[in-house]
Amino acid sequence: MATKRLAFLLIVFGVVGCAAGLSGNGGVDPQELTVFAASSLTDAFHELAEAFEAQNPGVEVVLNFAGSSQLAAQLSEGVAADVFASANPAQMQGVIEAGRIETGSETLFVSNRLTIVVPADNPAGISALADLAQPGVQLILAVEGVPVREYTDDIVAAMAADFQEKFYANLVSEEDNVRQVSAKVALGEADAGIVYTSDVTADIANQVQQIAIPDAQNVIAAYPLAPLSDAPEPELARSFIDFVLSEEGQNILSNWGFGPSPDG
């Protein structure tokens, strides 16, 4: 009896495994383009990938999203990829120094700004950046190294020393990437977080409120994009980058709340 059950389970797993393998391949081997992109680019790059696939039949774009620092670490460790889109030049520089991307092959392709997000009911009554230093505010940020955190630190560094101290004292968690920050604020677990304006997508627009950071205090986040020097699909990588920089690509990015490239 037990033998029969075991055999049955083996067969079930085997069939499921084969089926999954087949559906993954679709019979023919498509050309695969692997794109590593910053978390904040999640929605925009999904749409870009779809549009790119529609224009290039037989091409499949595989997207890997994480904090840029995590992606940079993976790339520096030798993970195979074709394109890297980082949320700041520093993480791009790290991959260049690791020898995976050629100096000068990177292009700034889009810009972004920072905003405070609070849960829709704004439990801590935040109305300005200064309020984030009030005692008892449960503040969450991305962890050090993640670009949005670096930009946040730049903003905070320009504030009074007293504010800085109280601001960081309110920090209750450092998240892996910017989307974890916005998600936890949307869940109502934190009183406030700092994310990109583009992170307030339609998905969470009802669950959060944005408290704008005035231009005078805000920073402009610049996103660089580059092909890997040992890309398995160098031509596809080039044409994907061209597509991102094209009018159509830039329109998609702008629809998802990104600004034009700071290069012009």
Next chain:
Amino acid sequence: MVEPMTSRKLKTRLPARTLVAESWQERVRGLLVAILALAMALFLAVPFVALIWRALTLEGQMPAAELSIFSAVMLSLGSTAVTVVLIVLLGTPLAYFVARYQFPFKRLLTIIIEIPIVMPPVVAGLALLSAFGRRGLIGMTLARFDITITFTLAAVILAQLFVSSPFYIRAAQSRFESLPSEYEDAAAVDGANRWVIFWRVMFPQSRQALLAGLILSWARALGEFGATILFAGNLQGRTQTMPLLVYGALERDLRVTFITALILLGLAVLAFTVTRWLAGVEDDEADTPTYL
């Protein structure tokens, strides 16, 4: 170390297999089995060796991040210590009730106790958030009294308690169940109350099994990652336990990652050795938990 234990456990031993007079088909079959076994054994052993090798050959000086390792070690040891105490305090009575009493929905309860063992930790984190988060079933009420659990040390401990206590409870329950109730009956006839029976009769006969289950729980609590990062967040010195540091430092400082990983591995091996040793000490008492 293992040999005397197994020989004591096996009442009858199979005669040694003879290697003579095997047909070539049998030899091919034997070879095939050996190759498969070797492949699996290597697969299990190589990552272990590679981790140690990588950690020992890392270049560069130990950076200032020593502090993050130190606070993660302290946080891990401190939180798991509290978890272990809570497991004994709350888990033992539950195991006792399930083992000794019949009540409605007992079967359901035993299933609920064991579910966290097979539950993906990240799902456990989500479940805890649904219960104790600020908008959670219980958390909502707590929030009214200005009690927040998410992103605190309490959340770290709750996450550990949730995922690790079933190992202890299961071990305790099966040990209690295996004790013949005649002793208790005899003690009851002599006028002992239930409390005395537990302390004087059941507990002394269960110590080893309880300890083995507890160490297993501790090891699981020490390695807890998914539920912790979701429910307790990640902040150095507050909620960043060793597994979270291993993951978090990966992109910042490989040395910190590997050193912390080695410490965790060492503690896990220690826990395992102690449980094996306990299981082997007294055969008549500690039935090795089935999942060891």
